[in-house]
Amino acid sequence: MGEDNGMGMALISQLVSNSVWVAFNGLRRKPPIRMKSEQYTLGQFSPSTIAPASIQSAIALGSNLGDSRTILESALEILDQTLGITLKAQSSWYQTAPVGPPQPDYLNGCALLEVQLTPQELLATLLKIEVQFGRVRQERWGPRTLDLDLLLFDDLILNLPHLQLPHPRLTERAFVLVPLAEIAPDWIEPVSGQSIAQLVQRVDCSGVRRL
DSSP states (O other): OOOOHHHHHHHHHHHHHTOOOOOOOOTTOSSOOEEEGGGSOTTSSOTTTSOOOOEEEEEEEEEOSSSHHHHHHHHHHHHHTSTTEEEEEEOOOEEEOOSSSSOOOEEEEEEEEEEOSOHHHHHHHHHHHHHHTTOOOOSTTOOOSOEEEEEEETTOEEEETTEEESOTTGGGOHHHHHHHHHHOTTOEETTTTEEHHHHHTTSOOTTEEEO
């Protein structure tokens, strides 16, 4: 995303205000949920009548400015202490070559979360934590203190203006697939129908080094 911080904060407010509860009946449900943006709007599901289930989600973490390892580990601690979020697993850290303009190498990893939040609320939480660590959105693919991406939310397929699930570039990124395969090799990416272990075999992983 390429928003500046003002637009980023506006997006956080919009995500929270548009948030809705959706009931899920468990992980790995088939067929996957497919919702168009007009089907996923405020008021279609009522928080007073549908209790949120615990949903497994996957996120990616990255940093190439400052003390990256400390930043990433601190972000995970904050997430685990956030109401409605439990950290279930985290990958090793990986050093990866940057995508975009010349900049330092990245430290990347992935984590599995159990959440009682809507996808929008979870994304808003991730954006808030980025801001806490001084994330400034100025240059697309530019260096950053902290990058938190929502990759998967159960088997939900969602297409909204500010949120697509699964993450639209998940299947292309070795620096995401390698750490995700470490902790969730059997998770089925719902668009391709392939497991993370299968997807990681299709990308060039030569630039990803486990630390």
